[in-house]
Amino acid sequence: MEPAIVAFAFLLILMLSLAALPARASDFAMHCPPGWQVENGDQMLRRCISPSRDAFIEVYVYGGEAADLSAYLDRQVQALAQKGLPFHQFRKEAPGNVSGIPALTREYTGTANNALFHSYVVATSHGGKTYLLQALYLADRAQTLQPQIRDAMNSWTYPSVEQAKASPPSQTQPDKTPDAAVSGGRSYASRDQCVDYLCRPFSDSCNTYDRGADANHFRYLLCKSAWDKCYSYCTGYWSMALTCTKEAVTATQGYWISACGALAHDERAMQDCFRRGMIDGDNLLREMRGRPECKAGSN
Structure with a gap:
């Protein structure tokens, strides 16, 4: 097995071990890239794994709304980095939205098991809950993987909000x-x-x-x-x-x-x-x- 894939497998196992308080009945929808493996759960709402197992996207939900998305991401990234995730170097940050609800996106790069990864981390609060998306992919496959991940992230919606927008x-x-x-x-x-x-x-x-x-x-x-x-x-x-x-x-x-x-x-x-x-x-x-x-x- 290639070293980069070994590094990715290590990170995926690490993510499986992360746990938090459950927050069910979430207002959430997002499409995984075509051909990617899809996993759903309660706490982990969606996991998308690339066919070549060199990228994944995960969305988690937590009870309670974050009053300050920037401070929330600071805490989450620090905790994930301490557990071994390669959020070593901040690249940039940008405000955005999910169905018109404010969101905050950050990009990082870092090394795990001698392989270079790029990543996205997104936080948004809605309906008394806070949603956290994290996506990691091998840097040397960025040209292929990044557009697929961005398309999946852009498909993230809150169905109840979209339904309200569509109402006369x-x-x-x-x-x-x-x-x-x-x-x-x-x-x-x-x-x-x-x-x-x-x-x-x-x-x-x-x-x-x-x-x-x-x-x-x-x-x-x-x-x-x-x-x-x-x-x-x-x-x-x-x-x-x-x-x-x-x-x-x-x-x-x-x-x-x-x-x-x-x-x-x-x-x-x-x-x-x-x-x-x-x-x-x-x-x-x-x-x-x-x-x-x-x-x-x-x-």
């Missing part, structure tokens, strides 16, 4: 007068109404921008992050009073524009800025939930 939007438009929004703590009629009222006006300005021209352009990242987070807020907080949800979204978008725009020359600093804005917005929403004026009355 509410025909009832929100009353856009400030007095009506305050009166009685009235909430949005639905998640779709919240999205139409808060998210689309901001993101519509992105539609004419060629996102494929430069995925790291500040305007692209700003628009994408604004849409992802606004959609997340409307999914979880549409039933709060109109003015309260709007205040949190506006505060977060304003933070990104004023603080993060100045960092457009530094991709990593800009992404860190986005994360701080997301966390501040989440904290503001949680604090607002306890305010009397934010508790929506009956519609």
Whole structure:
């Protein structure tokens, strides 16, 4: 057996030994690359193993949502590296989403049993759970394996969220007068109404921008992050009073524009800025939930 395959087999056995608290009934879907071996479970939702056994993808689910995806990945990568996984050298990090829910992706490289590996690690929280994807592949087979792994990662969805997106939007438009929004703590009629009222006006300005021209352009990242987070807020907080949800979204978008725009020359600093804005917005929403004026009355 070739040394590289021996190294891969060692890592696969190691992953089989990792255990954590169970978190069943997860809202998860992802396709393995064609021809790859597929394994499913409770804690380990999906494992994909390449036919030549030189790459694998795994997705795990854990109870509880991670408030800070960056800090969560720091802990997970450190723990996995201590167990022998080759997360030795950080390559890059990028924000993303799963069905519009914010996610964070990192890439690493490292050596195990004298073989060089590249890897992806992704974290995202949804529905009271945190999902962790890890994918490792032999570096000398990157040209073949990396596109297959990326396609599988891009197929990752939350079926309940996708179903909600496909549902016909509410025909009832929100009353856009400030007095009506305050009166009685009235909430949005639905998640779709919240999205139409808060998210689309901001993101519509992105539609004419060629996102494929430069995925790291500040305007692209700003628009994408604004849409992802606004959609997340409307999914979880549409039933709060109109003015309260709007205040949190506006505060977060304003933070990104004023603080993060100045960092457009530094991709990593800009992404860190986005994360701080997301966390501040989440904290503001949680604090607002306890305010009397934010508790929506009956519609």
